[in-house]
Amino acid sequence: MSTPVIGVLALQGDVREHLVALAEADALARPVRRAEELAEVDALVIPGGESTTMSKLALLFGVMDPLRARVAAGMPVYGTCAGMIMLADKILDGREDQETVGGIDMTVRRNAFGRQNESFESGVAFQGLDADPVHGVFIRAPWVEAVGAGVEVLAELPAADGPESRIVAVRQGNLLATSFHPELTGDHRVHAYFVRMVEEHLAAA
Numbered sequence: 001m002s003t004p005v006i007g008v009l010a011l012q013g014d015v016r017e018h019l020v021a022l023a024e025a026d027a028l029a030r031p032v033r034r035a036e037e038l039a040e041v042d043a044l045v046i047p048g049g050e051s052t053t054m055s056k057l058a059l060l061f062g063v064m065d066p067l068r069a070r071v072a073a074g075m076p077v078y079g080t081c082a083g084m085i086m087l088a089d090k091i092l093d094g095r096e097d098q099e100t101v102g103g104i105d106m107t108v109r110r111n112a113f114g115r116q117n118e119s120f121e122s123g124v125a126f127q128g129l130d131a132d133p134v135h136g137v138f139i140r141a142p143w144v145e146a147v148g149a150g151v152e153v154l155a156e157l158p159a160a161d162g163p164e165s166r167i168v169a170v171r172q173g174n175l176l177a178t179s180f181h182p183e184l185t186g187d188h189r190v191h192a193y194f195v196r197m198v199e200e201h202l203a204a205a
């Protein structure tokens, strides 16, 4: 099987860290800014950063609609933090003019953890990986407030202020999203999980 080519949406955010993590997970990784570059990759990572800015730049650079079309056609995409917001069909506490790519039937609340805690780190048990928790780095992170029936919950965190838990990782078909940033740690198991998703998608095509 040939090595999958995975783009990182490079409009804004922590692009370089994702390029490194993907390369370490044995993918060919390259930045994507324009529609022509998007057409040349098998899959895409949408990094962390600021989703309002990313939304604005995606519209300005003319990649928003091509991205929506690729998602509709089944391209695997992994979004971290702001990237998770970009993959949400619905967002709460967004800016009025903020658009998302969408694709995952979920409602995501921006800066949801931010009010109590600007940033924090926590071990996260992640379905589909070995039992060892992932080191979750949460930076003004969103959480998933509601999911549709087709969405698989991969990780939850106990809520700081009550009995319920907060969804912090989901998958729907070829779309993967985490509230946290595995690219900022040396543990690239989540990137490897995504690379396997891409390989399976390419093998089935």
Ligand SMILES: NC(=O)CC[C@H](N)C(=O)O
Pocket (backbone or CB within 6 Å): 047, 048, 049, 050, 051, 052, 080, 081, 082, 083, 085, 110, 111, 139, 140, 141, 142
């Ligand atoms: N680390 C991040 O990606 C933060 C996301 C940011 N709070 C947003 O709304 O886009």
